[in-house]
Amino acid sequence: MRATLLITAKDLRQRLRDRSAFLVAFVAPLALAFAMGVTISGFSAGGATYQIGVVNLDRGQAATAFFSTAEQAPVQLNTEKNAASARKRVKDGKLDAAIVLPRGLSATFLGGPAVQIDVIGDRNNQVGALVARALSDSYASYARTIQLAARALGNATSSLQIAQKGSSLRSPVAVSDTSTTRKNLDPKTYYAAAMAVFFLFFAVQFGISSLLDERRDGTLARMLAAPIPRRAIVGAKALTSVVIGLTSMVVLALTTHYALGAHWGNPLGIGVLIVCAVLAATGVTAFVTTLAKTQEQANAWLSMVSIILGMLGGSFFPVAQAGGVVSVLSKMTPHAWFLSGLQDLSSGEPLSSIVEPSIVLLAIAAACGALALVRVRKLIEP
Amino acid sequence: MNREQNSSVLHCEGLRKRFGEIEAVRGVSFEIAPGESYGLLGPNGAGKTTTISIVAGLLEADAGEVTVAGNRLTTKSVAAKAAIGFVPQDLAIYPDLTARENLSFFVKLYGLRGKANRARVKEVLEIIGLSERADDQAKKYSGGMKRRLNIGIGLLHSPKLLILDEPTVGVDPQSRNAILESVEQLSGQGMAVLYTTHYMEEAERLCDRVGIIDRGELKAEGTREELVALLGEHDKVHLTGSGHLEAAAKACAEIDAVEAASVGQESIELLVEGASAILPEILTTASSAGVTVHSVEMEEPNLEAVFLHLTGRALRD
C-alpha cells in the first residue's frame, strides 16, 4: 500500500507539471460547458424566458386549454387586447412574438369549421417567432389528436371534455425544448455534466496509460527491480486515474454550480454517481490501454473509444430520446447511465433512484477492470 | 547449499530463457563473491541483458535459480530485490522530474524516508556530480549528466550487488571514464558489481573475473589471466589491408597453425600457434588471396583473442 501511494504521489507530481492533464481535466470541459450552456440556454428555459403575447378572441374552453399546455414551455404569456396592439408591441420589442387564438377555436372541438392560429413575429426576432410558431403547432396537433380521439369515441361533443382532461397531459408534439419535460436536466446542468463525463474519459488516461510511458522510458524496469510487489505499480496507476478523475469531476461540478448556475442536485447522490462514473471510466480506460502495444496506439484507441462513447452516451446531444438502435447503444455507455442518474436526481426523485445507474456503472468498472487485470501482466514486463 | 553458495552475493544456476523461437539464455550459471566485480563480456544479442533482467528480478526465467545474499530471487521476491541496485542499459529516469526528485522517489521505494532519504540523496548527488543542477528537470541535462543520474539511482540504497548493463554505450569518452572510475571506486568500497559490456577493455579494467557469453551460453569464466591461459601458446595477429579480406581470412584459416581467422574493419584477426615462425606464410597466403597488406601486428593475448579462440568469431564485427 505504501508503495502504491508513493508511486501515485510521484505520478500526480508529474501530471501537475505538464499542462496537458490540467487542460483536459479542467479547462476544456469548463470552456465547453460554458459555451454550450450559454448557446443552448439562449433558446430555452435555462436562460431568458420568451415573452409571448396572446390575443384571445376565442374566450372559450379551447383557449384555456391553450394556456395550460403552454405552461410547460419556456414562455411567459401576456394577454393582449387585439392583433393590432400585439403587432405594435412585437415591433417595439416589448414582446418576442404574439399568437392570435381565433374566434370559433372552441367550436372546432365541437365539430365546427377549421380555424387558423396566427403567429405575429418580427423579422428582427426570428427566435421569438419560432418559439410562438412551435407553441401554435404543438397546440394545433394537440387539437387534432383530441378531435381524432373524440371521433374515435364517436361522440364529437365530448371532445372538449377530453380537451380539458387532456390539457393536463403532455401534448403529443411538445415544443422542441427538451428542458420542459420533467425527466430532463436544464441545459446548463446537462451540458456541464455531459462535458464533465466526456472529458473524464480523457482525464483518467493520465493515470493508467502512463504505464506505457514508463515501459517505454525504462522506469518501469526500475520499479520492477525495486522491492515492491507488482500489483503496487498497477494499483498506483489506477489510483492516479481515480484521483485525477474525481478531482476533475468535483471541480467541474462546483465551478459550474457557482459560475454557471447548474443544478447538479443532491450532493450525496451526485457524490455517489461521480465515484461510480470515475471507476467506470478508469476500468474502460485500463482495458483499452492493455489492448494496445504502444503509447501512440493506446492514445489513438482511447480517444476513439472516448469520443464514440461520449457521442452515444449523450455528451453532445441528448440521444436517449432518439429511440431505436441509438438509444439501445446509448444504454451501453457509462455516460448515458451517469447522465440519467443525474436527471433522476435533479427531477427530485428519491436518492434510491441512483441505485440502478450506480450499479450499472460499477458493473462496467468491474468487468473492464477484471479484463484489464488479466491483460496487464504482459504490460508489466520489461 | 554448499558453503561457497552461502557466502556469495549472487548465485545463478542453469538459467534459461526463450523468446518464441529465440533461445536467448541457454543454461547460464555463475556466482559473485562479496566485493567482487564480475563482467559478462559478449557481442550484441549474446544474452547479456536477458541474463541480467532475470538476475535483477525483472524477468521470469523458464528454468534455473537465482539466489541473492542468501535469499531466493523470483520476480515477486522482496527481500532479495532489496539487496540489488540496478542500472538499466537504456536511460531510465523521469525527464520531467528533477534529479533530486528522481533520486528521492526511487530511494523511497527501497524504504528510505524522511531525513535518511534526504541525506542519502544529497550524498548520491555528490557522487554523481549533480549537486549544482539537482533541482533542474532531468530533461534539461546533457547526455552525460543523464547517464550519471541513471547510474546514481542504482547506487541509492547502497546495495550489496550493483548490476550495470552496458552503462557506457553511447557515452562520450569523458563521461565514460567518469563512469568507469566510479564503478572502480564502488567495488573498491566492497560493493559487488555485475557488469555487462561488449568492450574488452572495460571488462579487463574493471572486473576481477569475466564470464564470456555468446549465443546465450557462458563459454568460459575466470580472471583475465585464467582466460588468457586458455589460449595456450596462441598469439593474436592483427593484419590490416585492403582487397579480398574474406577470401584471405578463409585461406589463412586453412593453415595448420592458424586456429581462427575473422574479418574486421579493413582487418583480419588471426589466432596463431607460434606466430613468429608462421608469419611469412600468413603474409604470402593473404597477398595471393588478393589482399594488399598495410601492416601486421602481433598482439599480447587479450580477452578479444580469448573470445575469438572460444567462438571462432571476433567480439566486434
Ligand SMILES: Nc1ncnc2c1ncn2[C@@H]1O[C@H](COP(=O)(O)OP(=O)(O)OP(=O)(O)O)[C@@H](O)[C@H]1O
Ligand atoms: N523481449 C524480447 N522478445 C523477443 N526477443 C528478445 C527479447 N529480449 C531479447 N530478445 C532476444 O534475445 C537475444 C538476446 O538479447 P539480449 O538483449 O539479452 O542481448 P544482449 O547481449 O544484451 O545484446 P546487446 O549487447 O545488443 O544489448 C537477442 O536475440 C534478442 O533479439
Ligand SMILES: [Mg+2]
Ligand atoms: Mg543488452
